[in-house]
Amino acid sequence: MSNSRKVPYYYDTQSGQSVWDPPEELTQEQLHALPGAKQYLLGEGGKPAQVRASHLLVKHSGSRRPSSWKEPKITRSKEEAIEILQGYAAEISGSTEKFKELASVHSDCSSHANNGDLGWFGPGQMQKPFQEATYALEVGQISDIVSTDSGVHLILRTG
Numbered sequence: 694m695s696n697s698r699k700v701p702y703y704y705d706t707q708s709g710q711s712v713w714d715p716p717e718e719l720t721q722e723q724l725h726a727l728p729g730a731k732q733y734l735l736g737e738g739g740k741p742a743q744v745r746a747s748h749l750l751v752k753h754s755g756s757r758r759p760s761s762w763k764e765p766k767i768t769r770s771k772e773e774a775i776e777i778l779q780g781y782a783a784e785i786s787g788s789t790e791k792f793k794e795l796a797s798v799h800s801d802c803s804s805h806a807n808n809g810d811l812g813w814f815g816p817g818q819m820q821k822p823f824q825e826a827t828y829a830l831e832v833g834q835i836s837d838i839v840s841t842d843s844g845v846h847l848i849l850r851t852g
């Protein structure tokens with residue numbers, strides 16, 4: 694793992710070269726076994742795989758846009774938002790159904806109307822912390838609390 698770029702790099706034992714791109718000829722099994730590869734799962738032909746996720750967003754006064762369908766002006770502190778989200782996480786306790794129910798009622802994201810579903814996305818489409826947390830999840834797994842410029846999130850990976 695590169696400390697500066699926080700992404701895996703690959704050392705070719707034959708040439709002694711360090712490269713950023715994974716060696717193409719890896720089988721999926723070999724690729725999955727690479728350290729840190731979970732974040733950059735490659736689909737067929739080495740293209741970054743798309744993932745699908747739902748999320749529950751709680752915005753706070755430091756959010757880039759502190760307003761939502763629920764509240765025109767969001768004034769809660771980030772600490773308060775985290776406490777609220779911890780309460781939801783305890784209520785959800787790993788249940789996909791409960792996650793979707795709470796996201797639809799409580800999420801400050803417009804995706805609440807879709808039980809928090811964001812659809813499929815690939816690398817570079819979501820804010821970095823959100824992308825990295827999602828790629829590190831197994832399908833069906835719920836993240837710890839993730840912070841982005843939009844607020845604090847719980848993420849459920851669905852695809």
Ligand SMILES: O=C(O)CN(Cc1ccccc1)C(=O)c1nc(-c2ccccc2)[nH]c1C(=O)O
Nearest residue numbers: 757758801802803804811819820823841842843
């Ligand atoms: O960040 C902003 O400047 C304002 N936004 C707009 C926005 C809306 C969709 C995606 C990204 C950003 C949000 O605050 C926001 N972020 C999200 C978001 C963040 C991470 C993943 C998915 C959605 N949803 C919303 C929303 O209002 O509905």
